[in-house]
Amino acid sequence: MSALITPTPDQDTQSMLDCLRQTVTTTLERKRRLGQYVVIWQNNTPVVVGEDAPIELQPANQQAQNGR
Numbered sequence: 001m002s003a004l005i006t007p008t009p010d011q012d013t014q015s016m017l018d019c020l021r022q023t024v025t026t027t028l029e030r031k032r033r034l035g036q037y038v039v040i041w042q043n044n045t046p047v048v049v050g051e052d053a054p055i056e057l058q059p060a061n062q063q064a065q066n067g068r
Helices: 011-034 060-065
Strands: 038-042 045-049
Touching: 011 038
Parallel strands: none
Antiparallel strands: 038 045
8 A cells, every 4th residue: 555645746836826715715604794605516516605505505405404
């Protein structure tokens, strides 16, 4: 059995990754403050998070909990 080796990104790649992470963090925070829903990937499926999420995008069990 071999150990998994995690490659270390070079400086340019790390800078790009840091920029993307900061952009996502800023965007999610802005959407949270505006009260907008977001779509995230969770348990190998897309999930909508937020009070204003469209009913047709919410999972069936979440619709039942919300009384819809």
